[in-house]
Amino acid sequence: MNEDPIDTLVHDHADINRRVLEIAKMLAGKGDADQHVDARLVELREELFLHFAREEEGLFPFVTERFPELASSVEAMETAHDAICGVVARMCHVVVNANMSTMRSLFERFEMAYAQHAKLEAKLLGQLAGRLDDADRLRLTSLVRDL
DSSP, X not given: OOOOHHHHHHHHHHHHHHHHHHHHHHHTTOSOTTSOXXXXXXXXXXXXXXXXXXXXXXXXXXXXXXXXXXXXXXXXXXXXXXXXXXXXXXXXXXXXXXXXXXXXXXXXXXXXHHHHHHXXXXXXXXXXXXXXXXXXXXXXXXXXXXX
């Protein structure tokens, strides 16, 4: 069977976490001087948007159809996605205008929202992991892979 869809979504977070830590170091003045925060933010934004698309267009409809009792968890994650996307868009705008004080404040808000989201997601994925049969895993793999 193909790679487990739950593992794929968890792996996405590992890559995103690495980028978040890299940006945090850069904003603290501890990153590689040759790297540009604006470029790293764009990479983070694109990776987050792809990850959120996999969830919102693949995982969430699957979960609400197959496990309707988890709909409130999906709604909480959708709300978290909106907050994270909003602050990431603001950071991308602010960093271009070189307002680093505002940038650092926004990044703190992002880190808090992202950490909260990661906890919600880990809980949801943990709930799913033990409940998916082989047919569910195959279907979910197809849904998230095609995004």
